[in-house]
Amino acid sequence: MPQHSTTRHFWLSGQRAAEQDRFFREALETQGWVEGDETTWDAGWVTGMPAPSQFRRVSAHRKLNHFPGNAALTVKSRLHESLSSMKARVGEGVGDNKGHPLLSRLNFFPHTWVMPHDYHALQRAALAEPERRWILKPTNASKGKGVRVLRDAAEAPPSPNWLVQEYLDRPHTIRGHKYVLRLYVLISSLTPLRLYLYHQGFAKLASEPWDPDDADNPYSQLTNPDINALNTRVEVPVEFIDLARYRGWLRDQGHDDEALFAKIGDLVTLTAISGVDALRRRTAEAGADPRGGYELLGLDCMIDDDLKPWILECNLSPSLGTCAAPEDGGIAEERIKGELVRDMLRLVGIAGEAPPEPETDSPSALLAEARAEASRAGGFKRLLPSASPERYLPFFSLPSLADMTLAEALVGRAMPRPRLARRRVIELHEADSLALYAADTGRLYRPNDAAALIWLLATEGLDPDAIAEALRSASTEPPEPMALRRQVWQTLGEWCRDGLLCQTEAVVQAPSARSETAQTEVAADAEPAAVKLRHDGRAWALRIADAAIEQRLVEAFGVGLEPLPPEEAGQLPWLSLLAAPAGYALAEGSRLVSSRLTLAEVVPALSTLLLRLAARSGEPVLDVACWQPRPGEMMLLAVDDESCREALTSSLGEALSRGVRLTLQDDTVHVEPLGLPFTGRGKMSDDGSAEQGATSLRLVTLKTNQDDASAGLLPQTRLDALAALLPRCHSCEGGVPSADLMARLDSWLEGVSRQIVCLSEDGSGLFAMLLQSGVTSAGKASIEA
Numbered sequence: 001m002p003q004h005s006t007t008r009h010f011w012l013s014g015q016r017a018a019e020q021d022r023f024f025r026e027a028l029e030t031q032g033w034v035e036g037d038e039t040t041w042d043a044g045w046v047t048g049m050p051a052p053s054q055f056r057r058v059s060a061h062r063k064l065n066h067f068p069g070n071a072a073l074t075v076k077s078r079l080h081e082s083l084s085s086m087k088a089r090v091g092e093g094v095g096d097n098k099g100h101p102l103l104s105r106l107n108f109f110p111h112t113w114v115m116p117h118d119y120h121a122l123q124r125a126a127l128a129e130p131e132r133r134w135i136l137k138p139t140n141a142s143k144g145k146g147v148r149v150l151r152d153a154a155e156a157p158p159s160p161n162w163l164v165q166e167y168l169d170r171p172h173t174i175r176g177h178k179y180v181l182r183l184y185v186l187i188s189s190l191t192p193l194r195l196y197l198y199h200q201g202f203a204k205l206a207s208e209p210w211d212p213d214d215a216d217n218p219y220s221q222l223t224n225p226d227i228n229a230l231n232t233r234v235e236v237p238v239e240f241i242d243l244a245r246y247r248g249w250l251r252d253q254g255h256d257d258e259a260l261f262a263k264i265g266d267l268v269t270l271t272a273i274s275g276v277d278a279l280r281r282r283t284a285e286a287g288a289d290p291r292g293g294y295e296l297l298g299l300d301c302m303i304d305d306d307l308k309p310w311i312l313e314c315n316l317s318p319s320l321g322t323c324a325a326p327e328d329g330g331i332a333e334e335r336i337k338g339e340l341v342r343d344m345l346r347l348v349g350i351a352g353e354a355p356p357e358p359e360t361d362s363p364s365a366l367l368a369e370a371r372a373e374a375s376r377a378g379g380f381k382r383l384l385p386s387a388s389p390e391r392y393l394p395f396f397s398l399p400s401l402a403d404m405t406l407a408e409a410l411v412g413r414a415m416p417r418p419r420l421a422r423r424r425v426i427e428l429h430e431a432d433s434l435a436l437y438a439a440d441t442g443r444l445y446r447p448n449d450a451a452a453l454i455w456l457l458a459t460e461g462l463d464p465d466a467i468a469e470a471l472r473s474a475s476t477e478p479p480e481p482m483a484l485r486r487q488v489w490q491t492l493g494e495w496c497r498d499g500l501l502c503q504t505e506a507v508v509q510a511p512s513a514r515s516e517t518a519q520t521e522v523a524a525d526a527e528p529a530a531v532k533l534r535h536d537g538r539a540w541a542l543r544i545a546d547a548a549i550e551q552r553l554v555e556a557f558g559v560g561l562e563p564l565p566p567e568e569a570g571q572l573p574w575l576s577l578l579a580a581p582a583g584y585a586l587a588e589g590s591r592l593v594s595s596r597l598t599l600a601e602v603v604p605a606l607s608t609l610l611l612r613l614a615a616r617s618g619e620p621v622l623d624v625a626c627w628q629p630r631p632g633e634m635m636l637l638a639v640d641d642e643s644c645r646e647a648l649t650s651s652l653g654e655a656l657s658r659g660v661r662l663t664l665q666d667d668t669v670h671v672e673p674l675g676l677p678f679t680g681r682g683k684m685s686d687d688g689s690a691e692q693g694a695t696s697l698r699l700v701t702l703k704t705n706q707d708d709a710s711a712g713l714l715p716q717t718r719l720d721a722l723a724a725l726l727p728r729c730h731s732c733e734g735g736v737p738s739a740d741l742m743a744r745l746d747s748w749l750e751g752v753s754r755q756i757v758c759l760s761e762d763g764s765g766l767f768a769m770l771l772q773s774g775v776t777s778a779g780k781a782s783i784e785a
Helices: 019-029 076-093 119-128 243-252 257-285 330-347 363-375 401-411 449-459 464-474 481-497 547-560 599-613 642-655 718-728 739-749 766-775
Strands: 009-014 043-047 112-114 134-138 148-150 162-166 177-189 194-198 202-205 239-242 295-303 309-316 380-384 420-422 425-430 433-438 443-445 501-503 529-535 538-544 561-563 574-580 583-588 591-597 621-627 633-639 657-665 668-676 696-704 712-715 753-759
Touching (some): 009 019, 019 043, 076 162, 076 309, 177 257, 177 309, 177 330, 194 257, 194 330, 202 243, 257 295, 363 401, 401 481, 420 449, 425 718, 433 449, 443 718, 449 481, 538 547, 574 599, 599 621, 621 642, 621 718, 633 718, 642 753, 657 739, 696 718, 718 753
Antiparallel strands (some): 112 162, 134 148, 177 194, 177 295, 194 380, 295 309, 420 501, 433 443, 529 538, 621 657, 657 668, 712 753
């Protein structure tokens, strides 16, 4: 174990008042610590978040009071996302049985709409419940800034950094005043997850009696002390009641305080679990030693008239200053916050003797570490690991091996191993190769042979340890058993975090991907010229900002442009190319599509929009180049980068067009060229007529190779071709391609000749290689103009 120097240093940082540091400073100075700076410290106390580089300095003996990724809990919109994602995942795992006990325990957070994405869904909800009220909050602000009650959801701003929640309209009250409980939650370890709740905290009271009809009065509706401190109408604007007094008052009122705080403990534990994946992932990405972090959170929950707790928010770096006057709870507040910080520093091993560093992650070592930490807990009550692990392990996307090992060591018995089911994924096979397509994110995974076998065994119902044993038994040179277990649990954990798998009680097939694109309103501009644009059997009214754009459009879309009759101007959908302060902007109706376009980018941007608009239900489009090298042949070219695009344009020029649509007729996939300009100075063909009659189809992916010796023509696997087409595939629904569409593309590619052309750095010889690819190709597919 490393030896500490004689003098240890603490570092204080962040935007805060001096009182935020007071208890931390006092606790360490009494033990001989001295203040350092951002370069010299053994314990950092940062209000807000430190610079990312500081996380790379932490270790078991140099600790910071934060983990990377804590925004998953401390930013209001992210907290809602974390909790909603957990609820959706658990729901799929139990077959969307809404009455399942696991799901019923997750009904502790109000429905939330994040702006602007959920703006229209909010308005629909408000239309269905016209009497409901709403509460508007900034997504990442503190001290009650910007919070207000809305009588009308139409008042919500459809702009980023805002969210709207259901207003909880039946609050429990103290002497007629609404209140919120401030709880102090400590995450002391990420892997395994160790979690504590402090025995003390506060009920924060609104300064005026709650009145459901007085929605515009912040002193009646809101409990934040920074807001209520401004109330000059009352003698006690800020009042804190510590939890010991609060619980005694509940008992005096005939309520079961133990039952309430059991629900609160469950709420806190499940909230922490909802964010642990993001914390673990970001900590690893930041290069931080997870043993060097801890996180103190200020969790606010409201109690309703049925004594049910509801989480409202989690606060980063909760206030440690004294808010209430001495006679209104300030004396108890100061004492409790001081004890909180001292107990926290002892628990995480900063104050007092530094705890020994565990040498292994064996059950005995993990248990000894957890027990030693619990012995230093003071007023903190441990929530995780739980004395009843079965209550919480199913809520993880997948418990880490350390989570499972510590749980078993703590209760002294084996725990049921999690079983997994496919969630939002389809499998794609080619010979012995496997690819996994995540329908929610549009990501294509290409597991190696070992990972592919792990996947296949997991989806056949084997638990992680059974998979590890199966791999060990099948190996001619069995690896070290513990290392193999870690590899299996880690691999499955990554897939579960990414939504490919979930813990399950019954196999549940995933729904298709969902994606919506936020829309931005386009401001009105001076009246530009207008023409009629035809493409793919459709017509638009097209506004043109100036003569420079008009010239480019005439060159590129000449066959599709014609005068706009006045009587059609109000009937056709509008596209607009507008002059903007920085270049040009492209809009479809009132939706901004592209901005900050240079003149050279206008034609490609308009072509991209027309290409996307050409997609139909069940008929996606591919953003590829089309070329007819010989009569009866068509080549689809997927261009890897700009240098390939330049080489292709130089070699083939106006012979190229852009875009194809795939249609299914009589169980056969047909390819319809869209005839769009391939470059900014290209020309639109007449609906792809040049390709009529083609019956031979080839797909060629162009790549630039830095090594001229490796340039040439290579065969392409189906999965590599699928990966090349994925970012170029667009459906009429928008967003990432659905699982069904990916399966159809994969099936279609089986009948298509596929090759890769690796270009030299200067792009020379491309034309000859493309012609050569035709000589060596025999793939056939149906082509329809």
